[in-house]
Amino acid sequence: MEILRCDAVVLGALDYREADRLVTLFTLEHGKVKGVARGAKRSIRRFGGALEQFARLAVQLALKGGLARIDGADVATIHPGIRADLLKIGYAGYACEAVDLLLPEGLPNPRLFRLLSAYLERLDAAPAAASDRRFFEANLLNVLGYRLPLEECASCG
Numbered sequence: 001m002e003i004l005r006c007d008a009v010v011l012g013a014l015d016y017r018e019a020d021r022l023v024t025l026f027t028l029e030h031g032k033v034k035g036v037a038r039g040a041k042r043s044i045r046r047f048g049g050a051l052e053q054f055a056r057l058a059v060q061l062a063l064k065g066g067l068a069r070i071d072g073a074d075v076a077t078i079h080p081g082i083r084a085d086l087l088k089i090g091y092a093g094y095a096c097e098a099v100d101l102l103l104p105e106g107l108p109n110p111r112l113f114r115l116l117s118a119y120l121e122r123l124d125a126a127p128a129a130a131s132d133r134r135f136f137e138a139n140l141l142n143v144l145g146y147r148l149p150l151e152e153c154a155s156c157g
Contacts, residue, residue: 003062003071006030009116010055011100015041023051023070024100025059026116031107032100035061035068050075054082054092054120081124088128095119095136102144112143 008025011032016022021040025033040047050057050073060072082088099116103109119136126132138148 011096035070037070079124
């Protein structure tokens with residue numbers, strides 16, 4: 001089994017058993033990947049606080065049938081500006097959950113990866129705004145093939 005190194009955004013993570021974590025990653029090269037990080041709650045050397053939601057990582061993983069095995073993670077950014085503001089946490093959580101629910105597993109989508117990464121970076125650097133969230137939603141739907149008709153008003157034409 002080959003160990004791959006790829007860029008990823010953590011969409012979600014759950015504790016599993018005593019020391020493991022189940023992690024949903026959105027990778028640039030392999031799309032959405034669900035995996036298990038064995039010993040993640042105990043091993044500060046291998047994971048530290050890397051497997052937290054919204055974090056941008058360089059992960060080492062082994063893809064196989066079912067859950068991937070996550071062997072290590074190096075943090076690119078944990079977006080400290082998001083973690084300091086409850087409204088930003090809500091917006092970032094909404095974006096990650098939307099990507100998780102709308103994207104099938106194992107389907108690479110570089111445009112969507114760049115969109116999510118750019119939105120999280122925007123939230124990290126600037127105040128949270130509802131217009132930015134709507135921009136993300138419209139582009140998310142566009143990238144997934146559900147283009148919104150914006151040529152005319154939906155209610156009056």
